[in-house]
Amino acid sequence: MTPLRIGLEYFTPWTNDVGYQIAIANDLYLQQGLEVRQVLVDPLAGDTLEHLVRGDVDIAVCPTNRLLKRVEAGQALRGIATINHRAMxxxxxxxxxxxxxxxxxxxxxxxxxxxxxxxxxxxxxxxxxxxxxxxxxxxxxxxxxxxxxxxxxxxxxxxxxxxxxxxxxxxxxxxxxxxxxxxxxIGMLAYPSYVLAVRADSLSTDRESLTKFLHASEQGFRLAASDHALAV
Incomplete structure (x- = not known):
């Protein structure tokens, strides 16, 4: 079983995280051989990307602009998926x-x-x-x-x-x-509000696990969209 830690971007899980929660509750990650743990990061110790850089989490949910700013500054981070496919x-x-x-x-x-x-x-x-x-x-x-x-x-x-x-x-x-x-x-460029980010080196060292994580997470979010009672 491969452990993966996903850093959530808020003080508590919220509607943006429902796909992961459903995937955990319905063993979708376990079926992929993954042991996924949600991590509420300490804001006094930095945002989710800071925790990602330090190695405290393996995947970070983050606002798109924060990821772009860190990449522009030369940090070896990469986005691997969008959570919201439009601005919120x-x-x-x-x-x-x-x-x-x-x-x-x-x-x-x-x-x-x-x-x-x-x-x-x-x-x-x-x-x-x-x-x-x-x-x-x-x-x-x-x-x-x-x-x-x-x-x-x-x-x-x-x-x-x-x-x-x-x-x-x-x-x-x-x-x-x-x-x-x-x-x-009303005039703003279209952009996804939140994305999933990883350390760049994990794209080669953990690609299989990340692919499985994305597959199970997508299943979780699709279940939330199709079964509102389950999501609530």
Whole structure:
């Protein structure tokens, strides 16, 4: 039995990880001769890619941009599969703001974590829609995830960084009053939000095990998509 450790990207398993959980629960990995263990990484010791580089995990679930940045810096890491086949991020607002497109963010208070990436993405969206990104008023939300209730309460007019896959789970604002603008539908380049990464040398030393892992994981995600009761 070949052991494999997969580092999950969040503080706790969430919907993005359901395929692995189903594969484990239904012995799909064991059928491939793999003993797969999910690892919740310590954020104080770095993200999943940092744990991967140190050898604490064998596979890392990670945001695409973090992998690209490390590869650009010369780290020997490689992506082997996409988890989300489209971007999950949205511009979140409510019907009361009147915001319906990136152009409407001009002169409005937009909350997000103002990292270089965050600023560049929001500015790109506004510019691509013919607007002036300098007129946007940035509200620093840090690592906090804003929901529709915060917008109703006046924290900001819109929030960049919400995920369409789970925003509906948070807050009490009726769904009819929520407006979610997926970034890949409003001017952003299409990209997968999360990918699986490995150390480059494992592509030669552990290729067979990785191939088996991907096969069983795909089975798990397909089961989740076809049997919602099983996924829940």
């Amino acid at each position: 991020e949205t511009i979140l607002t409510t019907t009361s703001t009147g915001i319906q497109r990136p152009l409407d963010l001009q002169g409005r208070r937009v909350a997000f974590n103002p990292t270089p990436r965050g600023i560049a993405l929001v500015r790109h969206l506004i510019t691509s829609d013919g607007g002036d990104p300098d007129s946007m008023i940035i509200v620093d939300s840090g690592s906090r995830e804003i929901n529709a209730d915060d917008i109703v309460a006046g924290f900001a007019d819109a929030f960049f960084g919400a995920y369409w896959a789970w925003d509906a789970l948070f807050g009490t604002t009726p769904s009819a009053q929520r407006v979610a603008l997926p970034v890949d539908e």
